[in-house]
Amino acid sequence: MSESIGSGATALQPEGLETAAPEAQASQNDEREAVESMSAEDSEAALEEVDVEEIPMAAPSGFMAFLQHASLHNVLQIESLSRTNGVFLVISNYRRGYLHLSNGELIHAECGSLTGEAAASEILSWGDGEFKSCAHPLASVPTIHVPLQALLLRLAKASDEAAQSERRPPSTGAVARPIEEDKPTEPHLPAPVAAEPTPRPTPPPPRSSRLPPPLPPRIDRDATSVAEVVLSAAGEIIQGRGAAPEEFSSRVAYAARLADLIGRAIRSGTPRALELRGKSTHTFVKWQADGNIAASMELVQAAKR
Amino acid sequence: MKSAEALSSLKDIDGVYGSFVVDESGGLTLRDLPAVIDNAALREAGPRIARLWAAFPEDDPPEYVLLEFASHQVFIRKFDAGSLCVFVPPNVNRLALKMAANFVARWLETESAAADKPAADPVAAAEPVSESPGAPSVAKKTTYIYRGQRYEV
Numbered sequence: 001m002s003e004s005i006g007s008g009a010t011a012l013q014p015e016g017l018e019t020a021a022p023e024a025q026a027s028q029n030d031e032r033e034a035v036e037s038m039s040a041e042d043s044e045a046a047l048e049e050v051d052v053e054e055i056p057m058a059a060p061s062g063f064m065a066f067l068q069h070a071s072l073h074n075v076l077q078i079e080s081l082s083r084t085n086g087v088f089l090v091i092s093n094y095r096r097g098y099l100h101l102s103n104g105e106l107i108h109a110e111c112g113s114l115t116g117e118a119a120a121s122e123i124l125s126w127g128d129g130e131f132k133s134c135a136h137p138l139a140s141v142p143t144i145h146v147p148l149q150a151l152l153l154r155l156a157k158a159s160d161e162a163a164q165s166e167r168r169p170p171s172t173g174a175v176a177r178p179i180e181e182d183k184p185t186e187p188h189l190p191a192p193v194a195a196e197p198t199p200r201p202t203p204p205p206p207r208s209s210r211l212p213p214p215l216p217p218r219i220d221r222d223a224t225s226v227a228e229v230v231l232s233a234a235g236e237i238i239q240g241r242g243a244a245p246e247e248f249s250s251r252v253a254y255a256a257r258l259a260d261l262i263g264r265a266i267r268s269g270t271p272r273a274l275e276l277r278g279k280s281t282h283t284f285v286k287w288q289a290d291g292n293i294a295a296s297m298e299l300v301q302a303a304k305r
Numbered sequence: 306m307k308s309a310e311a312l313s314s315l316k317d318i319d320g321v322y323g324s325f326v327v328d329e330s331g332g333l334t335l336r337d338l339p340a341v342i343d344n345a346a347l348r349e350a351g352p353r354i355a356r357l358w359a360a361f362p363e364d365d366p367p368e369y370v371l372l373e374f375a376s377h378q379v380f381i382r383k384f385d386a387g388s389l390c391v392f393v394p395p396n397v398n399r400l401a402l403k404m405a406a407n408f409v410a411r412w413l414e415t416e417s418a419a420a421d422k423p424a425a426d427p428v429a430a431a432e433p434v435s436e437s438p439g440a441p442s443v444a445k446k447t448t449y450i451y452r453g454q455r456y457e458v
Contacts, residue, residue: 073341149341150376153392156339157322255360258353259372262379265350266342273373276357278365 072124073152075131080104080148081267087136092129099123100139106148108139116143117151124155149267225298226281231256233291242297252295256285311412312337315391318401322377322392326413329387331355338392354381354388369403384410386417 067075072090076099079088083104090097097111097119109120144151227242235253237245259271274285278300285295312324312335323338331352333344361367372379373395380391380402389410393402 071340077341147376152341153322153339153377156341160339251360251362255357255370258357258360262350262353262357262372263374265353266346266379268374268377268379271372271374273371275371275373276361277368277370278361279368281362281365 072126072129072131073156076106076124076148077152077267080106085138087134087138089132089134089136090123090126090129091132092126095126095129097123098134098136100136102138102142104148106144106151107142108144117146120144120151121155124152125159147269225296228296229294230288231293231295233293238292248295248297252283252285252293255283256287256293256295259285308335308416309337311409315402315405315409318393318398318405320394320397321402322394324389324391324409327351327354327388327390329355334387342392354390357381358383358388369406380406382406382410385414386421387413389413 079101081104084101085103086101088099088101090099095111097109099106099120100108106120109116109123111119111122114122146154225242227245227248228239229237229241229245229249229252230239231249231253232238235249237249240246240249242248255274255276256271259274263269263271270287272287274283276283276285280300281297282300283295283297285293288294312326315321315324315337323336323342325333325338325347326335327347328334331354333347333351336344336347338347357370358367367383369383370381372381376395378393378395378397380393380397382389382391382403389406391402391406
């Protein structure tokens with residue numbers, strides 16, 4: 001798959017179709033090392049000479065797309081949804097990076113001297129360019145352990161915050177000054193005394209008479225477990241204890257199933273835990289490593305004076 | 306305050322990624338989320354979120370649901386006309402989040418009530434009836450005929 005991203009993208013040549021020959025793959029590592037070892041000063045000029053066609057592309061199968069308004073995040077999500085295994089070359093303004101996808105998850109990234117999450121963050125911050133399959137071998141050791149969806153969310157949030165801080169007017173807050181500068185402006189006041197070498201325990205500040213007396217510690221609520229169940233993945237009760245375990249199990253199984261479907265819909269995977277808080281009950285559901293679901297319900301008593 | 310402002314106020318809580326709102330049947334009504342989560346995903350999740358409240362006991366009105374995933378959580382707060390869903394990191398300040406979600410949920414309830422009122426009963430809206438206890442009642446009179454005489458009571 002080969003896609004051109006963003007408004008400033010150049011049209012792609014079908015270079016991958018001609019250069020997928022085995023001999024091109026042999027010179028691939030030398031070529032990449034040469035590109036990555038370039039200094040920052042001469043990289044721009046030199047990279048212009050590096051022909052994209054020399055990078056071995058993936059075997060010629062599937063469609064090529066030229067998407068003018070797609071972001072790299074969108075394209076990557078498509079590949080993620082397709083559970084793709086492969087390496088993708090990303091080129092943007094003479095910069096290039098590699099994204100390694102295994103079963104749709106981003107497991108490794110390379111960009112110049114950066115690898116792993118730092119490289120992925122760098123590549124995913126690029127606004128436009130080209131995104132191509134290439135014939136690099138998939139990294140055997142994953143360097144990224146964060147789910148792709150979480151990584152994209154984090155980057156989107158960082159981008160939002162950066163944009164927000166740019167819109168914000170510059171801060172006019174006070175500048176911290178060294179204590180030596182904290183001299184009195186009035187000549188009749190004494191200069192600040194230097195700090196004593198041995199710290200002395202300071203007593204708590206006197207409480208203002210205008211404030212009400214401190215409240216005594218009070219327990220607002222008392223939670224007690226009233227039902228506990230362990231369900232198998234098929235919904236059978238493995239263990240049950242407390243009041244009406246069958247009815248409680250049914251509700252837990254239904255909630256767990258819905259939570260699972262919600263997780264799949266928003267591409268967040270299987271939930272780890274679920275908490276259902278009502279006015280008088282608090283239910284905790286936990287997915288266990290063996291596939292079973294453990295749940296407990298507590299009664300939440302109203303605050304008493 | 307506009308809807309977008311109401312949802313973006315949740316981002317005052319440190320770490321909040323964004324939020325969306327579904328109505329009682331799970332239809333997507335509002336969103337303030339990065340584009341990485343598309344509307345199709347939210348539309349698919351919406352009806353399940355709406356049905357999640359059925360998992361509560363009948364005599365226990367639901368307050369919120371928290372879904373924990375590997376890298377983030379989804380805090381879902383029920384309100385009269387739907388559910389407010391907030392994407393948060395695991396280390397979010399839960400108390401502050403609940404307060405902010407309460408504030409937005411109340412605002413959404415007010416907005417939906419205001420939107421429903423004219424459509425539900427246009428006549429009542431046009432002719433408001435005083436509900437103060439001291440006001441004279443405008444009860445409908447009933448006509449009786451007793452021994453040939455007409456009486457209105």
